[in-house]
Amino acid sequence: MKRILYILFIAGLFFSCTEQAIDLEPKHAILYELSFSTAERCELSIVGCYDAAQSGYYPGNNQRRGYPFGAASVEQGDMKGEDMVNVQQFFAVTYNGTYSTSSPNGQAHWECTYQMINKINIVIEGLRTAAEQGIITEEKAKDGEAEVRFLRALGLHELLVFFSLPYAATPDASHYGVPVSIVPINTIEKVEEAKEAGRATVQATYDQILDDLNYAEQNLRPTRDGGLKISRATKGAAIALKTRVYQHMGKWGDVITESAKIVSTSAPFTSPIGNYTLTTQPEGPFANNSGNTESIFSIENSELDNATNNGSLSQFYSTVRSLVCVSPIIINADFWLESDLRREQLLTRGTYGNINAFWSWKYRAGSKMNDWTPVLRYAEVLLNYAEAEARQNGVTQKAVDLLNAVRNRAVTDLALQFSVSSFADVDVLMTAILQERQIEFLAEGRRWPDIHRLTYDTYAIKSKDGKAGVPDKASWGSMSTASYDPASGVVDPNIIKTPGFNFEDRRYIFPIPLSEITSNPKIAGQQNAGWD
Numbered sequence: 416m417k418r419i420l421y422i423l424f425i426a427g428l429f430f431s432c433t434e435q436a437i438d439l440e441p442k443h444a445i446l447y448e449l450s451f452s453t454a455e456r457c458e459l460s461i462v463g464c465y466d467a468a469q470s471g472y473y474p475g476n477n478q479r480r481g482y483p484f485g486a487a488s489v490e491q492g493d494m495k496g497e498d499m500v501n502v503q504q505f506f507a508v509t510y511n512g513t514y515s516t517s518s519p520n521g522q523a524h525w526e527c528t529y530q531m532i533n534k535i536n537i538v539i540e541g542l543r544t545a546a547e548q549g550i551i552t553e554e555k556a557k558d559g560e561a562e563v564r565f566l567r568a569l570g571l572h573e574l575l576v577f578f579s580l581p582y583a584a585t586p587d588a589s590h591y592g593v594p595v596s597i598v599p600i601n602t603i604e605k606v607e608e609a610k611e612a613g614r615a616t617v618q619a620t621y622d623q624i625l626d627d628l629n630y631a632e633q634n635l636r637p638t639r640d641g642g643l644k645i646s647r648a649t650k651g652a653a654i655a656l657k658t659r660v661y662q663h664m665g666k667w668g669d670v671i672t673e674s675a676k677i678v679s680t681s682a683p684f685t686s687p688i689g690n691y692t693l694t695t696q697p698e699g700p701f702a703n704n705s706g707n708t709e710s711i712f713s714i715e716n717s718e719l720d721n722a723t724n725n726g727s728l729s730q731f732y733s734t735v736r737s738l739v740c741v742s743p744i745i746i747n748a749d750f751w752l753e754s755d756l757r758r759e760q761l762l763t764r765g766t767y768g769n770i771n772a773f774w775s776w777k778y779r780a781g782s783k784m785n786d787w788t789p790v791l792r793y794a795e796v797l798l799n800y801a802e803a804e805a806r807q808n809g810v811t812q813k814a815v816d817l818l819n820a821v822r823n824r825a826v827t828d829l830a831l832q833f834s835v836s837s838f839a840d841v842d843v844l845m846t847a848i849l850q851e852r853q854i855e856f857l858a859e860g861r862r863w864p865d866i867h868r869l870t871y872d873t874y875a876i877k878s879k880d881g882k883a884g885v886p887d888k889a890s891w892g893s894m895s896t897a898s899y900d901p902a903s904g905v906v907d908p909n910i911i912k913t914p915g916f917n918f919e920d921r922r923y924i925f926p927i928p929l930s931e932i933t934s935n936p937k938i939a940g941q942q943n944a945g946w947d
Contacts, residue, residue: 418631421429421469422581427646427865429825430557431671432503435475436490438439438755438893441450447702450541451541451542451544451545451550452545452550453550454550454551455543455628456473457541457542457545457550457551457555457559458559458823460541460542461538461559461563462536462563462712463534463538463541463565464531464534464535464566465566465647465714466644466716466720467527467530467531467534467535468483468531468566468569468570468714469484469485469715469716469720469721469722469788470482470484470486470527470630470722470723471483471505471523471526471527471528471530471531472486472728473704478898479725481722481725481727481731482523482524482526482527482528482726483524483527483528483531483570483573484569484573484714484788484790485714485722485723485726485727485728485788486722486726486727486728486730486731486732486788487520487523487524487725487726487731488524488573488644488860489731489788489858490518490732490739490857490859490860491520491524491577491704491737491829491860491863492859492861492862492863492864493525493739493858493859493860493862493863494717494739494863495862495863495866495885496862496863496865496866496885496886497744497862497885497886497887497889497915498741498742498745498853498857498862499739499740499741499742499857499858499862500739500741500742500765500772500888500889500890500891500894501738501913502656502737502738502740502889502891503712503736503737503738503770504891505645507829510947512699513616513924514922514925515717515929516926516927516928516932516942516946517928517929517930518930521577521925521926521928522928522929522930523657523731523745524577524925525574525578525925525927525928525931526930528570528573528574529570529594531566531567531570532567532570532571532596533596533599533600533601534605535563535566535567535570535890536567536596536597536598536599536600537566537601538559538563538703539560539563539599540557540599542559542560543556543560543944546583546911547795548903550607550743552813553775553777555926557634558634558635558636559713560630560634561630561631561634561648561653562631562635562647562648562756563636564627564628564630564631565627565628565631565635565648565652565653565656565805566598566648567627568623568624568625568627568628568631568656568660569790571595571620571623571624571627571658571732571756572624572659572660573654574593574662574664575592575593575617575621575663575868575908576619576863576864576868577863577924577925578593578924578925578926578927578943579591579592579593579620579924579943580617580870580918580923580924581663581867581868581870581871582617582618582621582663582664582665582868583665583797583870583871584617584870584871586800586941587618587619588616588618588621588664589616589618590616590617590620591619591941591943592614592616592617592618592619592621593612593615593620593910594609594612594614594615594616594617594618594712594938595612595615595619595620595623596612597623599774610935610936610937611937612734612935612937613935613941614927614938614941621660621664624660625657625660628653628656628657628660630772631648631652631653631654632650632654632657635642635648635649635650635652636649636650637649637650637651637652637689638651638689639658641705642704642705642706642715644789645704645705645707645711645712645713646705646712646713646714646715646787648712649689649711649789650688650689651677651686651688651689651691651711651714652689652711652712652725652791653713654673654677654688654711655677655712655791655793655795655796656791657669658670658672658673658674658795658796658799658800659791659795660801661673661870662799662802662803662868663864665865665868665872667802667803667806667807668803668807669822670799670802671800671803671804671807672804673807674796674799674800674803675800676688677689677691677796678796678797678800678817681719682816682819684793684797684817684820685739688792689911690708691708691709691711691793691795691796692708692709692793692820693708693709693764693797693820694707694708694709694824694880695761695824696824697756697757697760697761697775698760698761700789700792701761701776701777701778701779701786701789702779703788704787705787708791709793710789710791710792710793711790711791711792711793712787712788712790712791713787713789713790713791714786714787714788715787716780716784716785716786716788717785718783718784718785721784721785722784724736725785727780727784727786728777728778728780728786729778729779729780729781729782729784729786730779730823731778732775732778732858733763733765733774733775733776733779733781734765734767734774735781735782737744737765737767739775739858740761740772740773740774741772741773741774741775741857741858742889743887743889743898743899743900743906743907743910744888744889744906745853745854745857746762746773746899746900746901747899747900747901747902747903747904747906748850748904749841749902749903749904750847750850750854751853751854751901751902752831752902753901753902754826754827754828754831755825755826755853755854756824756826756827757825757854757857758901759794760771760776760855761775761776762775762778763775763776769895769896770891770895770896770898771896772894772899773897773899775858777789777858777859778858779873787877789859790934794821795855795856795861796853797817797818797821797882798817798818798821798848798851798852798855800817801814801815801818801848802845802848802849804817805844805848806841807842807844809840809841810835810838810841810843810844811835812835812846814844815833815837815838815844816831818844818848819832820849821851821855822851827853831846833847843876845874846874849865849869849874865883866885867879867924869883870883870884870918878915878916879914879919880913880917882917882918882919883917883918883925884915884916884917884919884923885916885917886915887911887913887914887915888911888913888914888915889906889910889911889912889913890910890911892912893909893910893911894910898910920945921943921944921945921946924943925943926942926943926946927941927942927943
């Protein structure tokens with residue numbers, strides 16, 4: 416029988432469901448032997464990996480959703496924090512006691528990410544073979560492999576943040592990470608072989624992530640033409656992601672080393688690789704998704720090719736569907752100054768029911784659904800660098816300058832801007848950096864990753880019992896328009912009706928989905944604590 420190039424649309428990493436051919440040419444299945452037979456087909460296979468990153472298919476149907484890097488995963492990162500509010504309880508399952516091993520959100524997150532990873536593994540093999548046969552140059556093969564290995568690293572890290580305890584949970588990071596798949600699973604025999612792997616340790620998972628990113632840094636282009644400089648992986652994107660990865664590992668010296676590659680020695684900070692710099696206004700990366708100087712890597716969406724209404728950021732975060740609003744907890748925070756331009760440029764008011772609430776205005780496409788998903792921005796690199804500098808060297812001019820670079824474009828009153836003398840000690844500076852992250856990355860899904868990485872840290876975010884964990888949240892059903900009192904420092908305790916939990920609660924990290932553990936006996940014995 417002729418073999419067609421199949422990317423296994425498997426239930427989880429290895430199993431069943433359906434087989435779906437990669438459509439490398441519209442409306443035609445391509446014989447496996449021909450799938451990388453021309454340079455054009457090789458390029459299409461790379462693009463197919465970005466498509467898989469944009470959105471996969473929901474368990475049990477053929478609808479595209481916002482995993483691994485669409486609106487659903489961003490919202491999930493916000494919902495496991497306190498700064499956004501479930502309006503219609505669409506993602507309350509991530510917070511309440513009804514979540515289970517068969518909940519479709521966690522299942523889709525796991526499955527869609529591994530579907531992407533398996534596509535990547537098949538494409539790597541195909542590109543290497545194409546180079547050996549002279550179909551594409553060695554340089555093109557390495558650049559293409561570097562692109563998809565960047566995506567694989569991004570996917571593996573995403574899985575660690577949601578399905579594994581943080582790096583510091585054991586002294587040598589020997590606790591369970593996630594399965595590390597780097598071999599194409601495209602035959603039944605390879606499925607059976609893959610079942611023997613089980614979950615790697617967190618350390619081994621990070622080792623693979625860094626191996627992929629080091630390869631990507633070495634072989635990617637410094638930049639690309641037009642919007643591709645943001646929507647396709649570049650050398651700067653690989654370095655930027657390494658600053659995040661080392662941050663999650665608590666390797667502060669490595670964060671500094673990587674940051675210094677793409678951050679100039681003094682303000683105004685720019686990158687010698689890729690020419691990244693902060694946009695003049697806070698709204699810059701969102702007002703012009705494809706043409707701004709700050710976005711390092713984003714997932715492209717267009718009116719014709721997007722994650723649909725179940726995976727679109729503008730559908731989730733605005734009054735188009737009114738699923739998620741901004742919480743009074745962060746709106747009322749006194750550390751978010753009332754004159755901060757991000758309040759004016761990146762928030763909007765809108766009424767749902769009888770509440771005139773605050774909504775994010777980062778995603779503006781509405782029914783067009785063509786907002787790009789922000790993954791890496793230069794603002795994050797600068798704040799990662801500021802944190803590492805503060806942790807390593809205390810209150811320094813460098814750390815304060817890096818923090819100010821992000822903050823001062825929004826806080827323009829000189830009397831309200833920071834100087835070294837603003838910080839009595841490093842703890843005060845660290846508090847300011849972490850609060851700045853809350854403001855700057857609001858509605859970008861970055862709150863849970865910060866809660867997660869800080870679990871065993873001096874600066875852990877606390878649950879109400881004083882232990883590291885997820886804070887209590889405001890509940891939409893208890894809120895009113897009057898609940899919002901910007902920058903007042905006061906939150907009505909009567910609206911805090913959604914209880915958080917500490918890191919010892921099983922809900923802190925997601926369970927390995929039932930679809931995976933029922934198909935793989937080895938992983939069935941490696942379930943996260945409390946979910947057996």
